[in-house]
Amino acid sequence: MPVDSAVQLVPALLDLPFREGYVRSIIVVSLYVSVLAVTLSTLVSVPVAVLLGFADFPGKRFVKSVINTGMGFPSVVVGLVVLFAVSNQGPLGSLNLIFTKEAMIMSQFVLATPPITAISLAAITGVDDGVRDAARVLGGTRLDVALVVLKEARYGIATAILAGFGRAISEVGSVLIVGGNITSADGISKTRTLTTAIQLEARQGQYQTAMVLGAVLVALVLTVNAVVVRFGDRGVQS
């Protein structure tokens, strides 16, 4: 049965009712927004996770539960909050960010940061205490110890980044609200991503084309995962 539907998808792929460059442009927008958002999230999340993993301070448990709660934020709510921020009437209104990729990056940043932080933190605290002790005994500074632990935790951190990427590229609620799902009249995406394109096709009852775009999205996520895992393996050899 899966083989049958896969075979049926092939002619559909060849005969998509889209103009030239359309699918390509929505893939580019999806990747641009999600990769940038996840990169920014990682730059914030990993240092925060290291801090939480090494330092003890009052309110640490509270910070942890805030982060864990953040993993469950509905993307639509995040979209609404970002909309209020970037809307003309909002605090960032003068920057004219509404219906732009930058606004989409903002909302995906908010969505991706909690899972990346939480999973990185789990990976860091999961590193065997012996590794820390050994690094300390060998005369490492606090920074050295942190770097050693980070190296040990790299698989977990890669998983964290992939989880964040997965959340970012597959969410539809917030990018639809703050991005507006816009293409130009010649069918080149401005703020339309794969997910919002799927939503648009589904809205019109074009379930078959929606499925094809869904397959493209899965293939894309699979490729990104493969690339990241490959990088991780290379890291082991060096």
Next chain:
Amino acid sequence: MSIHRRRFVAALGAGAVASTAGCTQLGIGGSDDQAAVAGETLTLTTTTSTYDTGLLDEIHTDFEEMYGVTVDAVAQGTGAALESARNGDSDVVMVHARGLEDEFLRNGYGVNRRDLMFNDFVIVGPESDPAGIQGMDSATEALTAIADAGATFVSRGDNSGTHTKELNLWEAAGTEPGGDWYQETGTGMGEALNVANQQGAYTLSDRGTFISQRSEVDLTILVQGPIEDGPEILANPYGIMVVNPGVHENANYDLGMAYIGWITSPGVQSSISEYQVNGEQLFFPEAVSEDPDFQQYVPEGWSSDGSDA
């Protein structure tokens, strides 16, 4: 290709204008052969029905080339489209719910309203027609029959123009919809048609969306709108307004007015009437008329002597 090249040239033109801005200051014409608005972006919030039928993509290329600008069309549904404009997040709104448009005008958010085009609503349902409404020439009687029969009716439930029309129809019919048979989906027209199709239910649809989706669903038109001699109450007029620059000073008023001027021009109005899906005309232009029509500029029923309610 030619489109891209033209855009590139337009961008060059805009760059030239910017680089000489010190000399020309706020010269009205900009450079000799390039409009002063070149390179700007017009944000148009509109309904799913104008967007999903493909009409806007079809006609917008012409406007973009003429002015060297980009039109960002955001398909939101009437309620959301007006809300975006109210927040100053769009420059022009193209919607289809006169009551909501009038409220928008009265609150000072919109100016220069024009009647743009119309089509009509139709009541669609399964061929088996359990409530027996086929061929009725009153939409309200048809709805009453559906309610009396307790036949499933799918409502958009999303504050869209179609939803607003549906609620007005129930009110006119003197029936309060509710109960198991009345289902609010909170989705776009296309999805609502699909839900109705799955459940063998009735729904109210704009003719354009129904035509563009007819091949996908087993629903049929049971009560026609005024285009096919149905009741006038099912008329579906689209209006267009620019956001009031007095309220939102960073709204792109110049370009918005250029857009309204362009889309209500005889040439574009005839492009709208020539636009077809599955061999059928979807929209009927009404901006160009020999006779004056003052009501299009003001809230319905407004008059300067204060007799307005």
